[in-house]
Amino acid sequence: MNHRLVALSVASLALLAPLTVPAQGLRPSSATVGAGVLAPARVPAATGLAADYIVAVVNSEPITNNEVRAALQRVLQQLAQQGNPQVDSKTLVRQVLERLINEKAQLQLARESGIAADEAAIDQAEQNIARQNQLTVAELRRRLTQEGGVPGQFRNQLRDQILLTRLREREVEPRARVSELEIDQFLREQQSSTPAVQQINLAQVLVSVPDTATPVQVTALQARAQRALARARAGEDFVTLVREFSDASDKASLANGGELGLRTADRYPPLFLEATHNLAVGEISALVRSGAGFHILKVLEKKSAALPAMTVTQSRARHILLRVSPQLTESAARDKLNEFKKRVAAGQADFAALARDHSQDGSAAQGGDLGWANPGMFVPEFEAVMNSLTPGQISEPLVSRFGVHLIQLMERRQATLSPQEQREAVRAMLHEKKLDEAYISWAQDVRGRAYVELREPPQ
Template sequence: MSEFPHPGPRAASVLSAMALALAGWCAVPAAALAQPAAAGAPQPSDYIVAVVNSEPITNQDVQRRLVRAVQQLRQQGVQAPPHAELVRQVLESLVIEHAQLQQAREQGIKVDDAAVNLGEQNVARQNGIDVPELHRRLAQDGLSPAQFRDEIRNQIMISRLRERELQSRVSVTDAEVEQYLRERASTAPAAQPSEINLAQVLVAVPEGASPQQVAEREARAQEVERRARAGEDFAALARAFSDAPDAAASGGEMGLRSPDRYPELFLQATAQLPAGGVSAPVRSGAGFHVLKVVEKRQAGGALQTVTQQHARHILLRVSPQLTEAQARERLAAIKRRIEAGQADFAAMARASSQDGSAAEGGDLGWSNPGQFVPEFEEVLEALRPGEISEPIVSRFGVHLIQLLERRQYRLNPREQREVARAMVRERKMEEAYRAWLQELRANAYVEFREPPQ
């Protein structure tokens, strides 16, 4: 995941929907929270509604998220679920966020102001506005610049934690690459979707559930399936029944993405379904999933043509002698000199870069999708030819990146294997992330409290 958030200009939430997709199994007492205050009404008194390990979540924390969740639903033209259900989803998302932030702090992960500044600038740039205009729009939604910066800082911490935790958990074997290529090649072009949009209703099953509880949850999922196949609106069913915390905002939709970015379980359950089809409940470690195929886009079977990018960079490695902030400042100064015509990128790379590409002026050659680490590649993909990025942080250090050009390229067999390996790795990273998030939530001590009388 990139370190830099990309919400819409008025969407300030920094939690990834996928990060929360398996987080909804904990029953939250809705009575623990006050109703959101109407505009101009006195703010409800503050009190602790939950404790995550030893860290409190307050009523006002939840109220702020509730107000923003309702605003986002209205902007999307989506009817909000019942208050108690929305409260449960918002509070559970805060529990997951706190658990991740606690682990990040325990591991010594820190985010300096320079990184937050860059994240804030990136949000503004992605929305075609400047930072003051971003602040103005956020203020309309009741979010101050300081609160927004705190959320950016938290997201960057969580992103760095995920990178650290998952990097060692995922490896891709040659056999998996071969299997992936065989599957692609054996699928007829007319039947091979290049992208799929699935929606789900997750009926969560708690760890250690009794057979009776499992049977009750399965029956609930079967009822959702029956009603969906009878023609009821799937988004409404997701908002009413799904335990996924993002169900209220998304109506259960997970978004148009390549098949490799969905769990294999979901692909198997929906492989024979047309657009609009609904699956029988399928069981995962999180519970029972009822899936609907919202859209399928077709493509050829084998990996043949990709968009390649030709880039160069300057890398400074963080060390006791060079802090991350100092590396950022040094690269920012280099960028200013290059853009002012006072220096040449290749010459500066040869003189300064601490990377094997330095001798070539930082030239990285043509790259295929997935060749670079996600935080590097996402910034690269956002650049226009000739444009230089702000300094960005990866697990290797701090980079200054310039995109030189892009092209459509037909892959040879060796290159097809490289792209396939990257795609398999991305799929396994997402599966590992869901498992890690579920493990983190299960290991957290969470106490929900009733409001004071």
């Protein structure tokens, strides 16, 4: 069992939306605060930043140097886990401080608005996090202490995240509602014609023509460009042609094989758009004449706004769920499920019969059968394991916030979304877009109304 605690950013914890619990009990509950642990900060002594002092005041509340260091360490841990340890430290410190200022202002607003988090909610959040890290609460607190954290401080962090989540649900969610008219309009726009290209990446060979060029010189330069075009259309390496023929003054472009970069259509000259409008990725344009000279354009990439996937991969699985209780520890539940798995593998028992006899879930009567499920129907920890299985394969015992599961994947299929399912997919996509936009606008407004004083470190 991997007991390493999962670091999770304050921002991602606080932005989780409320979720509902279905009868089969595999989707997230509204009591869930996060899917990981805010790792306690451990800053190397070599940084030379041991002294604590106030770096900012938000309204009347200070933000200290140690708070910034702790938050910075969490971010660095996350970047390292994502394989991206190379960051600009000064920029990152500024971003971390700005995030703390935003959170401080939002927490003050939450308290002023009467939003609170009682001990029961914090207990539930702590239990959820311990369970998802496959630990008991006592083990979670012990591990936090071993890694230099203070359980009391961790509970305060959870309290803050609950407050932020409830505030953002109240303030931001109503601004992100999607109407049926908006869905209809989106579908009409997508179905009326081929979706317009939103972003394009082109590469070019430029044979420049000086302003003072004579007609004879222009003809010679055009012939040179035509030779390059013929070789490009014959399949010769475009990067090689750029190095041989291109007169582009942009050295970065030359070093990148003439690549101009992925950008929106309005950031390209109209001549370039006209020349490449009907070209597929990888195709070469005709010769384009501009004030700068003769251009040969290759389409490297096109990105379009499109409908959500019309088909999805559905999975049909069954499971046995044992709920952890004083009478059944997590370890005992694992042992029991491992024994079930061995019996099924040896042909001594049937998975469905074991589910009917032992599973503590609403699906027990159906032999643990969960039916056909679209992506996103189950909580992430359950779905990730299910998606890793091949048909007929049985998982290792899995701990989720609901207990310990044994999963067997029965089959998979590609399913076409019904018109109603397509509408719901569009609704979800538009909602996420509006939610992001609404949160940014709201957070900027809260930040703008706060009195913020930045302070220099003591000399």
